[in-house]
Amino acid sequence: xxxxxxxxxxxxxxxxxxxxxxxxxxxxxxxxxxxxxxxxxxxxxxxxxxxxxxxxxxxxxxxxxxxxxxxxxxxxxxxxxxxxxxxxxxxxxxxxxxxxxxxxxxxxxxxxxxxx
Numbered sequence: 332x333x334x335x336x337x338x339x340x341x342x343x344x345x346x347x348x349x350x351x352x353x354x355x356x357x358x359x360x361x362x363x364x365x366x367x368x369x370x371x372x373x374x375x376x377x378x379x380x381x382x383x384x385x386x387x388x389x390x391x392x393x394x395x396x397x398x399x400x401x402x403x404x405x406x407x408x409x410x411x412x413x414x415x416x417x418x419x420x421x422x423x424x425x426x427x428x429x430x431x432x433x434x435x436x437x438x439x440x441x442x443x444x445x446x447x
Contacts, residue, residue, distance in 0.1 A: 334393045334433060345431055347393060351386035354400055357426040361418045363410035368403040368443035398427050399436040405444040416440045 334350075336343040358364055367388030390401040400423065406415055424435040 334396075334431070336432075345393075345433075347391040348386050350391045350393060350398060350427070350431060350433075351389040353426050353430050354389050354391070354402065354423050355386055357422040358402060358404060358419050361415060361422055363407050363415035364419065365405045365407050365446045368405045368441075393433065396433055397436040398431070398433045399438075400427075401439045401441065403441045403443050405446055406442055408445050408447045412442055416442070 333346040388403040
């Protein structure tokens with residue numbers, strides 16, 4: 332799915348992958364985040380994703396100008412998870428509104444692992 336805008340200059344389409352990449356980069360800037368996580372459905376193993384695959388750890392649902400997001404992350408050992416999650420919520424909410432002009436909706440954060 333994607334979001335469509337139309338103005339006097341033409342049409343604009345923002346894909347969910349584009350929104351997911353914006354969100355992934357915002358998450359990676361947050362203190363305490365080691366990386367994005369991708370869970371294998373077959374065996375339940377969580378893998379750390381590199382910068383080129385950030386959108387695989389993010390599920391975006393954009394409807395009626397509102398973006399709802401599920402984010403799967405791996406955090407650094409020794410950090411306070413609630414503080415990291417709140418920091419991510421603030422950054423992601425700001426990035427969605429700033430770069431896409433859409434309203435942020437539910438931002439669900441799932442901590443899938445801890446790394447040293």
